[in-house]
Amino acid sequence: xxxxxxxxxGGLGSGAIIALMALALVLIWRSTRVVNFAQVGQAMFTTxxxxxxxxxxxxxxxxxxGALAAGAVLGVIVQYLVLRPVKRNDTSGAIIAxxxxxxxxxxxxxxxxxxxxxxFPQPFNNSxxxxxxxxxxxxxxxxxxxxxxxxxxxxxxxxxxxTSLGLSMRAAAFNPEVAKLSGVRVSRVLTFGWAxxxxxxxxxxxLVAPVSTISPNSFDILLVYAFTVAVxxxxxxxIGAISIGVFTGxxxxxxxxxxxxxxxxxxxxLLLALNLILKPEGIFSHHKARSx
Amino acid sequence: MLTITDLSVNYGAVQALSxxxxxxxxxxxTAVIGANGAGKSTLMRxxxxxxxxxxxxxxxxxxxxxxxxxxxxVRLGVSLVPEGRxxxxxxxxxxxxxxxxxxxxxxxxxxxxxxxxxLFPVLAQRRKMRADTLSGGERQQLAxxxxxxxxxxxxxxxxxxxGLAPLIVTQILELVSRLASESDLAVLLVEQxxxxxxxxxxxxxxxxxxxxxxxxxxxxxxxxxxxxxxYLGY
Numbered sequence: 220x221x222x223x224x225x226x227x228x229g230g231l232g233s234g235a236i237i238a239l240m241a242l243a244l245v246l247i248w249r250s251t252r253v254v255n256f257a258q259v260g261q262a263m264f265t266t267x268x269x270x271x272x273x274x275x276x277x278x279x280x281x282x283x284x285g286a287l288a289a290g291a292v293l294g295v296i297v298q299y300l301v302l303r304p305v306k307r308n309d310t311s312g313a314i315i316a317x318x319x320x321x322x323x324x325x326x327x328x329x330x331x332x333x334x335x336x337x338x339f340p341q342p343f344n345n346s347x348x349x350x351x352x353x354x355x356x357x358x359x360x361x362x363x364x365x366x367x368x369x370x371x372x373x374x375x376x377x378x379x380x381x382t383s384l385g386l387s388m389r390a391a392a393f394n395p396e397v398a399k400l401s402g403v404r405v406s407r408v409l410t411f412g413w414a415x416x417x418x419x420x421x422x423x424x425x426l427v428a429p430v431s432t433i434s435p436n437s438f439d440i441l442l443v444y445a446f447t448v449a450v451x452x453x454x455x456x457x458i459g460a461i462s463i464g465v466f467t468g469x470x471x472x473x474x475x476x477x478x479x480x481x482x483x484x485x486x487x488x489l490l491l492a493l494n495l496i497l498k499p500e501g502i503f504s505h506h507k508a509r510s511x
Numbered sequence: 512m513l514t515i516t517d518l519s520v521n522y523g524a525v526q527a528l529s530x531x532x533x534x535x536x537x538x539x540x541t542a543v544i545g546a547n548g549a550g551k552s553t554l555m556r557x558x559x560x561x562x563x564x565x566x567x568x569x570x571x572x573x574x575x576x577x578x579x580x581x582x583x584x585v586r587l588g589v590s591l592v593p594e595g596r597x598x599x600x601x602x603x604x605x606x607x608x609x610x611x612x613x614x615x616x617x618x619x620x621x622x623x624x625x626x627x628x629x630l631f632p633v634l635a636q637r638r639k640m641r642a643d644t645l646s647g648g649e650r651q652q653l654a655x656x657x658x659x660x661x662x663x664x665x666x667x668x669x670x671x672x673x674g675l676a677p678l679i680v681t682q683i684l685e686l687v688s689r690l691a692s693e694s695d696l697a698v699l700l701v702e703q704x705x706x707x708x709x710x711x712x713x714x715x716x717x718x719x720x721x722x723x724x725x726x727x728x729x730x731x732x733x734x735x736x737x738x739x740x741x742y743l744g745y
Contacts, residue, residue, distance in 0.1 A: 383609075383613050386602075386606055386609060386610060386613065387610075387613060389601070389602065389606075390599055390602065390606075390610050393599045393600075393601050393602070394599050396561065396593070397593070397597055397598075397599055397610075397657075398610070399560075399561075399580070399581040399582055400559060400561075400581050400585060400590070400591050400593065400597075400658075401585065401610045401611050401612075401613065401657065401660075401661070402582050402585040402586060402611075402612075402613065402614040402661060403582065403610070403613065403614075404582050405582070
């Protein structure tokens with residue numbers, strides 16, 4: 220039982236990071252019906268930028284702000300340069316284009332920051348906390364990760380439910396034509412959504428980097444998990460992305476603990492397959508059915 | 512108030528509207544009637560900016576609205592209630608209404624909001640409920656309420672009778688007609704259901720295959736048996 224609790228605690232931090240990346244995918248899907256496979260590439264790129272900022276300034280906080288800003292800018296660039304020209308009633312073309320962006324970003328990062336995997340300095344103590352006579356598998360850093368995730372989720376919830384901008388975003392996502400007729404500047408709202416998703420993904424990147432390493436391909440596995448989570452959650456549900464994200468973090472930790480960490484991605488994909496067979500529209504979706 | 516001059520719209524090789532000219536005065540309901548495919552919805556979509564015209568123009572007062580984006584046209588005082596499901600089912604009644612006036616300043620928005628609740632008391636009762644829990648008639652009231660939230664000078668109504676019981680249609684149209692005369696609103700109503708539309712309209716315009724074939728008072732058109740047989744099918 221103690222081992223079980225240890226594995227659960229050990230999975231919370233990574234669950235929060237997966238949830239954030241899934242949230243970024245959901246934000247784009249809701250407004251454009253495109254799965255942005257470039258999201259992890261954008262996050263990788265902004266994390267490299269954050270690493271450079273951290274190296275120059277020595278401050279993790281400035282690096283975090285830099286990542287947020289770079290994430291927003293990169294999100295807007297991707298939308299303008301790739302999605303706007305391609306979209307025009309061609310959703311599958313747009314999805315394939317996001318793969319192209321992913322590959323381009325990985326190639327560019329390899330040229331700008333050569334030398335393979337790099338370590339991202341630990342901003343906070345990442346060793347287990349000692350409490351009640353034993354060391355627990357959860358660190359100060361895990362609490363920081365969970366705290367930042369919770370703050371972001373709270374902020375996004377307030378944005379969507381309490382502000383005019385949030386209402387415009389939801390209206391533009393559900394029915395762009397009625398939104399336009401109501402006076403919402405839909406294309407601006409969409410651009411803001413890409414910036415927002417870029418920032419959320421960038422936070423996931425800078426949070427995961429210290430516990431893994433950073434290289435052009437190091438976030439690929441995060442894409443697998445985040446995509447799985449977003450689909451199981453229903454693709455358009457923020458609550459779905461968060462709850463399934465944390466749940467998946469726990470499953471990964473339990474599978475890695477009781478068997479082998481190499482089995483975790485397989486289990487995640489099995490969950491995805493099971494979900495697509497039993498409830499293809501996702502657990503938290505607003506929509507009744509989605510063809511797969 | 513709304514002046515449509517020689518408006519033509521093409522979808523590829525198909526001419527959906529050709530040289531349509533209609534005057535929509537304020538304080539009155541002007542009804543455009545005609546069979547399916549006459550170009551009625553195209554006219555509404557062009558006036559609201561969703562479709563770009565080939566030639567011709569539409570002006571409100573001195574301002575040309577054709578060629579502008581829908582987001583700008585609504586700011587110039589022209590508001591469309593589109594055909595069919597024009598509320599957003601995932602949003603609450605309150606949110607659907609707020610959406611209609613988000614671009615306006617808060618005081619103006621709130622005062623219109625109160626007026627819309629006076630006009631449609633049922634919406635005030637259901638304000639917290641999702642729009643998809645409303646009945647068809649309530650949803651049409653919500654759609655009109657959303658359009659009114661921009662405080663328009665010209666209200667465009669596309670087939671409001673679609674899928675509604677005759678009694679509800681009559682109630683809604685009578686309310687619209689009262690609204691037109693009380694608040695000096697210019698209403699352009701497009702309907703397939705000619706009998707109902709001509710009952711509330713001061714002027715009727717018969718549209719056939721994209722062309723205006725007759726303009727007259729509601730009573731005149733209703734009385735012209737030949738015209739009814741030829742274009743309206745009753």
